[in-house]
Amino acid sequence: MITPALHDAAARLLADILEGPGAADARMDRFFRAQPRLGQRERGVIAEAVYGSLRHHRLLCAFAQTAEPRRVIAAWLVAFEGCAQRELEVLGVAHPEALIAAARGDRASYPFAVSASLPDWLAMRLAAELPAGERSAAAAALLEPAPLDIRANTLKTDRTALQQAFAQAGHDLSPTPLSPWGLRRASRASLFRTLEFAAGHFEVQDEGSQLIAPLLEPRRGERIVDYCAGAGGKTLHLSALLTNRGMLYAFDTSQKRLDRLRERAARAGCDNIRIQTLDADHDNRLKRLYGKIDRVLVDAPCSGTGTVRRSPDIKWRLAEDRVAVLAGQARAILNHAARLVRPGGRLVYATCSLLREENEDVITDFLAEHGDYTPIDAHEILTRRGIALPSQAADAGQALRLWPHRHGTDGFFAQVLQRG
Numbered sequence: 001m002i003t004p005a006l007h008d009a010a011a012r013l014l015a016d017i018l019e020g021p022g023a024a025d026a027r028m029d030r031f032f033r034a035q036p037r038l039g040q041r042e043r044g045v046i047a048e049a050v051y052g053s054l055r056h057h058r059l060l061c062a063f064a065q066t067a068e069p070r071r072v073i074a075a076w077l078v079a080f081e082g083c084a085q086r087e088l089e090v091l092g093v094a095h096p097e098a099l100i101a102a103a104r105g106d107r108a109s110y111p112f113a114v115s116a117s118l119p120d121w122l123a124m125r126l127a128a129e130l131p132a133g134e135r136s137a138a139a140a141a142l143l144e145p146a147p148l149d150i151r152a153n154t155l156k157t158d159r160t161a162l163q164q165a166f167a168q169a170g171h172d173l174s175p176t177p178l179s180p181w182g183l184r185r186a187s188r189a190s191l192f193r194t195l196e197f198a199a200g201h202f203e204v205q206d207e208g209s210q211l212i213a214p215l216l217e218p219r220r221g222e223r224i225v226d227y228c229a230g231a232g233g234k235t236l237h238l239s240a241l242l243t244n245r246g247m248l249y250a251f252d253t254s255q256k257r258l259d260r261l262r263e264r265a266a267r268a269g270c271d272n273i274r275i276q277t278l279d280a281d282h283d284n285r286l287k288r289l290y291g292k293i294d295r296v297l298v299d300a301p302c303s304g305t306g307t308v309r310r311s312p313d314i315k316w317r318l319a320e321d322r323v324a325v326l327a328g329q330a331r332a333i334l335n336h337a338a339r340l341v342r343p344g345g346r347l348v349y350a351t352c353s354l355l356r357e358e359n360e361d362v363i364t365d366f367l368a369e370h371g372d373y374t375p376i377d378a379h380e381i382l383t384r385r386g387i388a389l390p391s392q393a394a395d396a397g398q399a400l401r402l403w404p405h406r407h408g409t410d411g412f413f414a415q416v417l418q419r420g
Contacts, residue, residue: 141405208409220245232261306411
C-alpha cells in the first residue's frame, strides 16, 4: 500500500515530468538524487506509480475528470492496483467513491484515443497505419511495459553460456524468439551490478534493435559507417558481427553520446571502432570517404514512437508538428550519408518510429532523387542470417516493419538499399 508521503512524492514527480523538458528517466533520476532519504522500496513504489500513470495518463484523466497529478495517481491506484475506498480516504483523496466508480466502469465506452491513452493525432496516425482488426491489439501492446532484452556480446561469450551464467546467479532469462543473440527477462531487474556486465558479456538492447545490424551483412575487411551512432548499441553489434575485423567508423554530432560509446566499446572489447564527432551541419571532413564505404547504417533521429512501451512520456512530449521536422532532418541525413557508399555498396535506413512520414515516405523521396539506389528485401537478408519473422510482417513489402503487438519488440522500420 502506498503511503500519503509516497503518494505526494509520486504526484510531484509526475507533474515534473509532464511539465518540464527532457525524458522521464532523466528527470526521475534527478528527482531521486534530490531525495536521498528514500529507500529502494520507496523509490520502486514511486517509479511504478509514475510510469503507470504516464502509460495510461489520458484514460486516468478521464476517470479522475482532471489532470491534477494527485488524483491521476489515485486513479491509477484504483484502476491498476485495486486500491479500495478506505485506502483512498487515508491518502486524503476527495470523493473517492466517484473515482472508484469511474475507474471500475466500462473502458470500452471511451473513444479509442482515450482508452488507448494516446493524443488524438497519434491515435489517428496509428489507425491509418494498421488494419482495423489490429488497432486494439496494437494499442494494448503499446500500453504494456517492455521486457528487459539484452544482447550477448559474441566477442566474449555466446547466448547459451550467458544464460547459464545468469541462471547460476539467480537471474532467469529466456532466449528471445527472433534474435539469435538475445535474452529476455519479463520483469525488470538490475543486471548492471553483475560480473557479466563488468566483463562486457552483454549489452541492454531491445530485440528489434538487434535485427538492424545484420541487415548490413558486414564482412571482415570492409569499411563500414554507423552514421548516427549515438551511444553505440548498433555499433557494438556491428563490431561483434565483424569479429573485430575491418574498419568501423562511428559518427555522431553529440560528444556526450560518443563518450558513452567509448566507455561501452572498451568494456565490450571492441577494437575496430574509430569514433568521430561531426559538426551539426554536414561535415566537410567526410568528403575523403565519399564513394569509398562498403556499408552505411543511418539510424536516423526520429519521434521514438516505437519505444513508448519503455518511454511512455514520449506520447505527451511529442508535438504533431515535430514529426515533419524530424522527417525533414532524416531526409537530409540520409542524403548526406548516401554519398559515402561506394558503387555496389549497401545503405540501411532505420528508425524506431511507427509513423509512415518518417519511414516509407522518406524512402520514397530518397529513391525519387537517387536513381542509382535499389531497395533490397530485408526479410530475405534476415532469413539468410537464420532469422525468421512471422508472416504477418509481409505487409511492409521489402522493408522491415516491427510492431510490439506482432513481434513482441519495440517498433522499428528498416529499409535496405543497394547502390548500383
